[in-house]
Amino acid sequence: MSTVGKAISLLEHFTLKEPEIGLSDIARKSGLDKATARRLLVALAERRLIEQEPLSRRYRLGAGLSRLARMRDAHLPFVRVAAPFVRELALETGETVHLSEFSAGALLTVHVELSAKANRVSVDVGQILPLHGTASGIAFLAFSRPETVEACFGKPLTAFTPHTMTSRDKVMEAVRLAAERGYSRSAQGYEEGVHSVAAPILGSDGFPLGTLAVASPVSRIDDAIADSQGQAACEAGRKISAHLTGEQWHASVPLRQR
Amino acid sequence: MSTVGKAISLLEHFTLKEPEIGLSDIARKSGLDKATARRLLVALAERRLIEQEPLSRRYRLGAGLSRLARMRDAHLPFVRVAAPFVRELALETGETVHLSEFSAGALLTVHVELSAKANRVSVDVGQILPLHGTASGIAFLAFSRPETVEACFGKPLTAFTPHTMTSRDKVMEAVRLAAERGYSRSAQGYEEGVHSVAAPILGSDGFPLGTLAVASPVSRIDDAIADSQGQAACEAGRKISAHLTGEQWHASVPLRQR
DNA sequence: AACATCGGTTCATATTATGAACCGAGATGG
DNA sequence: CCATCTCGGTTCATAATATGAACCGATGTT
Structure with missing residues (x-):
């Protein structure tokens, strides 16, 4: 799978039932190494597709997704x-x-x-x-x-x-x-x-x-x-x-x- | 910039004013090679973050974004x-x-x-x-x-x-x-x-x-x-x-x- | 007919991603 | 209180992946 595919697959682990996930957890779920998962999450976070809760350090879907979805819906x-x-x-x-x-x-x-x-x-x-x-x-x-x-x-x-x-x-x-x-x-x-x-x-x-x-x-x-x-x-x-x-x-x- | 960052930067070229973009055009705008841009677009399309209009072959933001945004908004x-x-x-x-x-x-x-x-x-x-x-x-x-x-x-x-x-x-x-x-x-x-x-x-x-x-x-x-x-x-x-x-x-x- | 541009493909090369091992910090628990 | 987990996060030699110049055939433009 391409690196981009892996990054997006990380996004797909966030669901209605599990909207926030910790690093080790998402690495396990996605089958990626913890270091790899983190690098991808950081890259996603830089572009606002992921956010990190500062206290719990867990990750969640970012505001950039709402922004992009609005663009799409408008069009x-x-x-x-x-x-x-x-x-x-x-x-x-x-x-x-x-x-x-x-x-x-x-x-x-x-x-x-x-x-x-x-x-x-x-x-x-x-x-x-x-x-x-x-x-x-x-x-x-x-x-x-x-x-x-x-x-x-x-x-x-x-x-x-x-x-x-x-x-x-x-x-x-x-x-x-x-x-x-x-x-x-x-x-x-x-x-x-x-x-x-x-x-x-x-x-x-x-x-x-x-x-x-x-x-x-x-x-x-x-x-x-x-x-x-x-x-x-x-x-x-x-x-x-x-x-x-x-x-x-x-x-x-x-x-x-x- | 990481490959993931490049891929996401492609998404960010779609705006309200320009919701659909052709391959050569987006390659130029993003400063990426046409081949690279296409590979990234294809990777994004596989995960539904991008769609390609079958007739004009132009690209636009995909339905997966709406899906992810809804997850986020619900939470x-x-x-x-x-x-x-x-x-x-x-x-x-x-x-x-x-x-x-x-x-x-x-x-x-x-x-x-x-x-x-x-x-x-x-x-x-x-x-x-x-x-x-x-x-x-x-x-x-x-x-x-x-x-x-x-x-x-x-x-x-x-x-x-x-x-x-x-x-x-x-x-x-x-x-x-x-x-x-x-x-x-x-x-x-x-x-x-x-x-x-x-x-x-x-x-x-x-x-x-x-x-x-x-x-x-x-x-x-x-x-x-x-x-x-x-x-x-x-x-x-x-x-x-x-x-x-x-x-x-x-x-x-x-x-x-x- | 000549030229440009489009979307898309190829493949040798170079950059990038990868992951085992390692930190230090908190929990957990005997 | 010490041993042991697990957590988030980091390092760096290695391996895999991304890259882009050149090329295609198709479709306009002049």
Whole structure:
């Protein structure tokens, strides 16, 4: 791994549950030597991506990250534009809805609206979703360039539950079905007990930027409910796409046009 | 500079005005070889700190930054806690109020509430304020550890306007005055035509995390107004400190107690 | 047709990163 | 009270990694 990769991997050890980490600890977690870890942390701290608590001498994520994230959000207002529609869809369906953005070969969860119900699916912002094992991933692939789809099969497909589709044929069949009806459907492919439907959010080039997914406990779902969730997700996805690209939104927008 | 430092410096070339940059361009701006710049960008992209627009092949800040920033913000809700008080102070004074956080030897602007007046001071989130040349910096130094103050004089003091204090004695005198009355006051030390008063926001260890500043056009300010702004900023700063540290807020909190 | 510039790649070379061993300071505990 | 951990941090010979001049093919410009 490159030195830069190692440095960034250090950042990725800071989580919601463990927002501050000591030197020896992070060296152990990352598998790096203590001296190496420290040099990297110091380099990161010089650029404000890491801060050190002066008293405990523990490290945490730095203010520079907030600064850079603000730059990005100002320019690429994906979450800002989509958030109201995500909320609307969550209210309409009564289920947890999450928004994902494609990045580096996977989908990154960037926004979540939790269901108001007691028995609900919980999703964390920041969670990384594989393309082959989630409704979001299938919806994304269904509208992606052939190269993107192909790249997904470059590595063996990990099974997350006994229900995960791990053969290329099964995945492609799901993709074909999703392309046909506009949304994908997946039950327990990534987490036990979770049913999801997902629709793509298309950019100005007609290819997906990310996805929108409705996640419910499997016990609450039948075909009719799934289909109505799917329709609603599609419509919300189209609205978001339209707002992002500045184009007029047509109720009967064709699914694929090239 | 370390390889990691170079990689992060690449990130810092993306600004609000130039959110996407081509390879040759960023290599030129950063003074790195094109091959080097590309390797670093690829390493950053693998970890999602950078994205490449597939069509134009230009680079931009990646979704991983949003993810990391959210982790940080969830844990360190500085802005979230302070924002209501910043707004309140802006309404009370009728002037632009900005909030800064100390990081790597300078103050980083993390939140701004603009004045409703037509003739107002404009401040950008993300702006970096030097300790010696701004009201915020002086207020920060006035409550900092002696080592922190000393470190500020390690390098020559840059003059930003003809009014910038560049001698150690002048700065220390301003610091002494600020420590005495609880807030700092500075006119045109960083930008021409701008008058500021600032108060510190103290962490649980009694030392400042950042500052709160009221910025006005010099033409609107006299001693009485400046003092009332100063008092208001102090009080707002104390309220924010109290909320951050979970401590009870006392109207007559001593300025320095060690 | 000639020229410039773009993003991207190659590979011998030189700089840089690495980590075992080592500090001193606090905890821990028998 | 001494022995023993573990902590954050440092050193320096060694090993790995980063570097950049030269080069590609593609895409404008003049």
